[in-house]
Amino acid sequence: MIDLKYLQNNFQEAQAKLQKKHVSDEIIEALHNAFIEQKQANATLEEAKANQNQLSKLFGQYKREKKDTTELKLQVDANKELIASLQEIASKASEALEKVALSTPNFPHESVPYGEDENDNVEIKKVLTPRVFDFEPKEHWDLGTLNNWIDFERGVKLAKSRFSVIRGMGAKVERALINFFLDENASKGFEEFCVPFINNATMLQGTGQLPKFEDDLFKIDGEDLYLIPTAEVPLTNFYHDEILSAKELPILLTGYTPCFRKEAGSAGRDTRGMIRQHQFDKVEMVALAHPDKSDEIFEMMVENASNILTKLGLPHRLVTLCGGDLGFSASKTVDIEVWLPAQQKYREISSISNVGDFQARRAKIRFKDEDGKNKLVHTLNGSALAVGRTLVAIMENYQNADGGIEIPEVLRKYL
RNA sequence: CGGGAGAUGGUAGAGCGGUUGAAUACACCGGUCUUGAAAACCGGCGAGGGUAACACCUCCGGGGGUUCGAAUCCCCCUCUCCCGGCCA
Numbered sequence: 048m049i050d051l052k053y054l055q056n057n058f059q060e061a062q063a064k065l066q067k068k069h070v071s072d073e074i075i076e077a078l079h080n081a082f083i084e085q086k087q088a089n090a091t092l093e094e095a096k097a098n099q100n101q102l103s104k105l106f107g108q109y110k111r112e113k114k115d116t117t118e119l120k121l122q123v124d125a126n127k128e129l130i131a132s133l134q135e136i137a138s139k140a141s142e143a144l145e146k147v148a149l150s151t152p153n154f155p156h157e158s159v160p161y162g163e164d165e166n167d168n169v170e171i172k173k174v175l176t177p178r179v180f181d182f183e184p185k186e187h188w189d190l191g192t193l194n195n196w197i198d199f200e201r202g203v204k205l206a207k208s209r210f211s212v213i214r215g216m217g218a219k220v221e222r223a224l225i226n227f228f229l230d231e232n233a234s235k236g237f238e239e240f241c242v243p244f245i246n247n248a249t250m251l252q253g254t255g256q257l258p259k260f261e262d263d264l265f266k267i268d269g270e271d272l273y274l275i276p277t278a279e280v281p282l283t284n285f286y287h288d289e290i291l292s293a294k295e296l297p298i299l300l301t302g303y304t305p306c307f308r309k310e311a312g313s314a315g316r317d318t319r320g321m322i323r324q325h326q327f328d329k330v331e332m333v334a335l336a337h338p339d340k341s342d343e344i345f346e347m348m349v350e351n352a353s354n355i356l357t358k359l360g361l362p363h364r365l366v367t368l369c370g371g372d373l374g375f376s377a378s379k380t381v382d383i384e385v386w387l388p389a390q391q392k393y394r395e396i397s398s399i400s401n402v403g404d405f406q407a408r409r410a411k412i413r414f415k416d417e418d419g420k421n422k423l424v425h426t427l428n429g430s431a432l433a434v435g436r437t438l439v440a441i442m443e444n445y446q447n448a449d450g451g452i453e454i455p456e457v458l459r460k461y462l
Numbered sequence: 463c464g465g466g467a468g469a470u471g472g473u474a475g476a477g478c479g480g481u482u483g484a485a486u487a488c489a490c491c492g493g494u495c496u497u498g499a500a501a502a503c504c505g506g507c508g509a510g511g512g513u514a515a516c517a518c519c520u521c522c523g524g525g526g527g528u529u530c531g532a533a534u535c536c537c538c539c540u541c542u543c544c545c546g547g548c549c550a
Contacts, residue, residue, distance in 0.1 A: 090512075093519040099530085100519090106530045107480045116530075123530045290472090290509085292490095411510090419491080421509080 048148050048408045051082045064154040067161060067370035078147045085140040092133040099126050149252070150259045153405040155370050156379035162369025168382070169369065174353060175362035177386045182448045184388040187439040188320040191217065193450045196442070197321060208318075209310060209325045217438065220454065221328065223461035224434050225303045228330035231355050232431055235347065237301035237332055242281035244304055245272045250284040253410030255376035262311045265325075274307035278331035279428040284410055286335060290421055291414040297336040297344055301431070304329065321435050322394065328434035334427040335412060338404065341425035345401040349381045352397045352431040359455045361440050362386040364393050378403040383432075385440040396436045399429030 054061045054075075062075050102123050109116045160169050191197030196217025202210040213221050229239055248271050251257040256264060256276060265274040275281060282300045291298070306329050317323035332351070336344045349365065356363045368380040377400035384393035404423035407413070413421045445453040454462065 086512085089519085093512075096520090097518055103531045104480075110480090110530090120530065127530085413509095419507090 048405065049151060049154055050404070050408070051078075051148065054079055055082060061154070065152075067155050067159065068152055068373055069163075069371050070152060074147065074151065078144075078151055081140070081144040081147050085137070085144040088133070088137040088140040092130070092137040095126060095130045095133050099123070099130060102126060149409075152373075152375045153378050153403060155373055155377075156401065156403070158367075159373065159379055160367060160369045161371075163371040164369075165372050167369040168372055169367045171365040171367055171381070173362070173364040174357055175360065175386075177362045177388060178444060180388060184443060184446060185450060186320065186389040187387075187442045190442045190446055190450060190452060191321070194442075194452055196220075196438075196452075199320075206325070209323065211321055211324060213435075213438070219462055220441065220458065221434055221438055223458045224432075224437050225328060225330060226461050227458060228355060228431055228434070229301060229303060231358070232301040232330065232332055232351065235299070235351050237299040240282060240285070240300055240302035242278065242285070242302055242304065244275055244307075246275050246280050246284070247271050248273065250280055250287060250410075253284045253287055254280045254406050255409065256280065259375065263309050265307045265309060275304060276308045277306050277428075277430075278302045278304040278329060279333060282331060282333035283335075283406055283412075283426050283428065286410075286412050288411040289413075291335070291412070291424065293337065293414050293416050296414055296424065297334050297340060300333045300335075302331060303434075304331070321439050324435065327436075329430050330432060330434065332399075332427075332429050332431045335407075335414075335424045336427060337414070338422070338425050341401050341403070341427060345379065345381075345399065345427055348399045348427060348429045348431070349383070352383050352399060352429055355431055356383065356385060356396070358457050359437070359441070361437070361444055361455075363396065374398075374400065376400070376402050376405050378405065385436065387440060387443050389443050394436065395433075396440065397430040397432045400427065402426045402428065 049061075058079060062072065065075050066072075102119065106116060106119055106123065109119060160167065162168065185193075188197070188199065192199070194217070195215050196213060198212040198214055202212045205212070233239060245267065248257055251264065251273055256273075264276060267273065281304070282302055285300065286298070305326050307326050310323055310325060313323060321327075332348055334341075334344050334348065353363065353365060363383055363385045366382045366384060368374075368377075368382060373380055380398055380400040382395050383397040383399070385396040386392075387394050403425050406426045407423040410426075412424050412426065414424050416422050441455060442452050445455065447453065
């Protein structure tokens, strides 16, 4: 959630920021008005409550002094009715506010470039040069089947479309990648976590998936629980509703989890292969940082994810997302795209975001500053890395003319 | 899944239906003392909203109810602990 006081006090500026992220003026104004209405309704309600508390005290006093309370009782009853009606107004105002506020995206960081969609994203740099093939490189789905690394048909049989089975050496490489990623993250100071793959609605709201993106989530029937779409949810919410001390910041967390996504809006996209699945493995980095330090930690996380790809010998590029392509919660995002020779394209394999205080405000993650004040932390998250897509990248980049696949040097000790 | 006990501030742990947002202890922060530290002593110390700052409002697991007034009484839910069943 954005800072509504900031919106109120710096309306023009806030509006300009949200416009960069393509939030319509109507929504911004609706939010602004809902906030002011809620504040007013609350103020009048509190006034009536204060009055009621006074009368109650007086009532007690009368009783002790054995004075007659009939008159007072009438006053109290009248005020009680007033409170009830004011309460209703205030509750409605709060609900209305919450509805807009929770669905309004985060402000973009100053450094975010303007733009409509992914075409306006800005490339930062390319790392490693794509290999030149002296044969026609195969697609990973062909290589996967050929080498018995991936079984697409049986994945569909077991579940439904967009599920697959990784087997044999493919499964071993998948596992090796997870271990390699976790070790790399640990070497940068990230603590490793094994977390629940099912989280409750409060946590999903904390990181911003709910209420707006319910359609993208697998919900457990009859329960207030969801399969996590990313480890960002449990890792960020690990400190949900807690107050940390400034000294322990930054807190760096990493963990491997499967991720579950309905891919509701992706009909027809990447239907072949392993690029877009309902379930995929990912190793995630999460940081809780002092607001002054989050930019610095962001760079570290980008660097780390890129380094991992470099160690694997996979050509990739770094891209800063423009305002129009930024996700709901992110204030700034760098995508890392890996080279897929068969498609002759860079495809997203990691996305690192600085979320600022947006999730912290929702999830109530604060820290006690040196001056004793409670402030919101900044949260950051990023994949290091998406495991399935890395497997795809290895297959395609390390394929031989006969369809065989070489294993990257850094992974061999894990096999 | 069945039987019993409980849920209060960072932790432990009081709390009569009104002056208790909450005793006390420990932890923590600041100060005195000390070469420094410890000990001792003094002071501070829950959260959210609201305000220029006060005032004021809300919160004692969550939600309802009784009452002029509830942490304290009643109901429901959740969670934790102990006993039994099941089980990786």
